Amino acid sequence: xxxxxxxxxxxxxxxxxxxxxxxxAAGMCGGDILALQLQEGKVSVRKVEIVExxxxxxxxxxxxxxxxxxxMPDAVRLSLISDLSGLVREKEGSHVG
Numbered sequence: 001x002x003x004x005x006x007x008x009x010x011x012x013x014x015x016x017x018x019x020x021x022x023x024x025a026a027g028m029c030g031g032d033i034l035a036l037q038l039q040e041g042k043v044s045v046r047k048v049e050i051v052e053x054x055x056x057x058x059x060x061x062x063x064x065x066x067x068x069x070x071x072m073p074d075a076v077r078l079s080l081i082s083d084l085s086g087l088v089r090e091k092e093g094s095h096v097g
Contacts, residue, residue: 018045031070033063 010016018028028034028047035048050067069077 031066033067 006019006022008016008019023029026047033048033050035046037044037046050064069080072080
């Protein structure tokens with residue numbers, strides 16, 4: 001693990017790149033769910049496997065769905081894609097006319 005202090009610049013959208021060495025040491029990969037928490041004026045970041053029960057925010061629901069999809073067989077994923085595409089087409093059709 002990195003022992004020296006690392007400085008990063010946050011962009012205008014609030015994004016910060018976590019250095020590769022830190023991601024590897026923390027076991028973080030692209031697509032992982034990260035929990036952010038404010039503690040005593042400091043933001044802490046930790047990898048979680050599933051969203052805490054009771055959090056119904058849109059971000060938490062999306063993170064939960066993304067985590068669940070990662071564990072599904074390909075056939076189930078394809079079925080979900082088909083279902084979601086149908087829902088989007090229905091929604092788009094209801095806005096026409």
